[in-house]
Amino acid sequence: MNRRAKSPKIKIQNPYQSPFHRSSIGSMKSFGPNNVDISFHKWAESKCEYIHQLFASGQLKTSERLQTESKLPNTDHFRFSQLTSCLVSHKEWSTIRTPTPLEKALIDVQVGRAEGK
Numbered sequence: 001m002n003r004r005a006k007s008p009k010i011k012i013q014n015p016y017q018s019p020f021h022r023s024s025i026g027s028m029k030s031f032g033p034n035n036v037d038i039s040f041h042k043w044a045e046s047k048c049e050y051i052h053q054l055f056a057s058g059q060l061k062t063s064e065r066l067q068t069e070s071k072l073p074n075t076d077h078f079r080f081s082q083l084t085s086c087l088v089s090h091k092e093w094s095t096i097r098t099p100t101p102l103e104k105a106l107i108d109v110q111v112g113r114a115e116g117k
Helices: 033-034 039-048 064-071 074-088 099-113
Strands: none
Touching: 033 039, 033 074, 039 074, 064 074
16 A cells, blocks of 8 residues: 655635734644644744744745744754745745735734734
8 A cells, every 4th residue: 555644734714814924833733743742832932933933035044044043942953844844835835925914914013012012
């Protein structure tokens, strides 16, 4: 029997309803490794909690850049690779790289709260 492993699926809703870019990395139920590795939940403590924090100008940041900006440990490089692999293999990758205007406004509110504004 030839069994192919299924890739993790991320559910994307209507871009005006979806909080995808504001989604917490530690609570993405559709991302398999997140369900068995609690280290993803600890990313929030390193100030890398949300999907939008993985992007800069519509491109994924490098692992090294995230380590510098968010103080992620060097040991999380493999976790970063798992997460980015899931994101770039998503069927709607081209639409999730850049937040919609509504998502951008919600991200701005979220960032303001995180900075205590």
